[in-house]
Amino acid sequence: MTKKVYNFSAGPAILPTEVLEKAQNELLSLDGIGMSVMEISHRSKHFEAILSSAVSGIRELLRVPENYKVLFLQGGASLQFSMIPLNFLGKNEAADYIVTGTWGKKAVKEARRCGSVNTIFSTADTNFRSVPAQNEIHFSENANYVHYTSNETIEGVEFKYDLDGQGVPVVCDASSNILSKLIDIEKHALIYAGAQKNIGPSGVTLVIIRDDLIEKVPENQHSMFDYRALAENNSMLNTPNTWGIYIINLVCEHLKKHGGLARMEKKNEDKAKLLYEAIDGSDGFYFGHADREARSLMNVTFRLPSEELEKQFAAEAAARNLDGLKGHRSVGGIRASIYNAFPKEGVEALVDFMKDFAQKNG
Numbered sequence: 571m572t573k574k575v576y577n578f579s580a581g582p583a584i585l586p587t588e589v590l591e592k593a594q595n596e597l598l599s600l601d602g603i604g605m606s607v608m609e610i611s612h613r614s615k616h617f618e619a620i621l622s623s624a625v626s627g628i629r630e631l632l633r634v635p636e637n638y639k640v641l642f643l644q645g646g647a648s649l650q651f652s653m654i655p656l657n658f659l660g661k662n663e664a665a666d667y668i669v670t671g672t673w674g675k676k677a678v679k680e681a682r683r684c685g686s687v688n689t690i691f692s693t694a695d696t697n698f699r700s701v702p703a704q705n706e707i708h709f710s711e712n713a714n715y716v717h718y719t720s721n722e723t724i725e726g727v728e729f730k731y732d733l734d735g736q737g738v739p740v741v742c743d744a745s746s747n748i749l750s751k752l753i754d755i756e757k758h759a760l761i762y763a764g765a766q767k768n769i770g771p772s773g774v775t776l777v778i779i780r781d782d783l784i785e786k787v788p789e790n791q792h793s794m795f796d797y798r799a800l801a802e803n804n805s806m807l808n809t810p811n812t813w814g815i816y817i818i819n820l821v822c823e824h825l826k827k828h829g830g831l832a833r834m835e836k837k838n839e840d841k842a843k844l845l846y847e848a849i850d851g852s853d854g855f856y857f858g859h860a861d862r863e864a865r866s867l868m869n870v871t872f873r874l875p876s877e878e879l880e881k882q883f884a885a886e887a888a889a890r891n892l893d894g895l896k897g898h899r900s901v902g903g904i905r906a907s908i909y910n911a912f913p914k915e916g917v918e919a920l921v922d923f924m925k926d927f928a929q930k931n932g
């Protein structure tokens with residue numbers, strides 16, 4: 571069966587066809603072992619090889635230095651909202667949070683249960699359209715760490731630089747732009763990302779954590795929240811999401827084969843440019859949510875003159891096999907998620923549709 575629909579979903583999101591085809595071919599019998607990857611023990615040498623290859627794939631693509639561990643955990647990026655403060659924010663301690671959208675706000679809510687949260691920068695008053703420049707950020711003296719969201723999936727705003735913590739350990743939620751470009755891992759103490767956008771299927775959370783932060787995990791932590799125990803057990807303190815890790819390994823192989831993250835970034839820039847040009851060239855019929863300097867390459871958010879027209883736009887687009895364009899229920903509007911695996915032809919098809927729609931309804 572061929573895939574006919576362009577999938578603009580924010581996540582779970584489109585995966586490379588090549589990866590799905592390989593998984594399909596190997597579904598019943600993995601590489602000659604006569605069993606499905608879903609049927610074999612996570613302790614088997616076959617699965618251990620897959621896990622080790624997936625870790626190496628992430629290390630190679632993101633150029634992860636030796637003094638960081640690469641973990642594949644469960645509980646989604648949302649569990650990291652809790653695990654980070656549970657490990658690194660004591661009752662009488664403080665952490666800095668930069669809030670540029672809905673996900674950052676959720677991270678603050680969980681951190682507050684553990685200790686004191688200084689929201690050192692928030693764009694809530696202006697409806698999350700921008701990100702601060704590095705020189706607008708002033709860290710608290712007593713901060714154990716600073717947390718930021720490199721790409722806010724719902725509002726479509728993205729940091730164009732890797733935050734410099736100036737001595738404060740930097741923790742980054744990179745769920746929706748990880749692997750879309752090269753980043754400076756060394757600026758970070760911990761990076762986490764739900765897999766279901768650029769890495770693989772839902773049910774796996776990638777965590778890249780620096781060794782000195784692992785040392786700060788409190789003794790007597792609950793085992794499943796304990797980064798040290800999870801790292802020492804190579805993400806296999808309990809049964810991991812074996813299928814998810816298998817697909818992640820295939821995605822990494824695919825990305826390496828197709829030129830790595832520098833190539834991905836260029837492709838992502840080209841795709842996003844097409845869409846933003848269509849918005850800017852529409853004489854105001856379409857208007858972007860994010861400020862120009864903060865526009866996300868992954869989630870392109872925009873509005874139409876009325877909510878009625880937005881509904882009509884999403885419905886007519888779906889009828890033309892352009893699926894998943896309705897904005898998040900909390901903010902409305904239109905959102906086109908164009909992750910790594912989303913093809914340029916799909917963006918071109920959307921641009922054509924946008925022109926048509928504006929002409930008929932403008």
Ligand SMILES: Cc1ncc(COP(=O)(O)O)c(C=O)c1O
Binds near residue numbers: 647649743
């Ligand atoms: C930036 C960001 N952070 C966190 C989450 C929550 O991820 P999960 O559903 O894996 O818990 C999402 C989900 O879309 C996200 O986009």
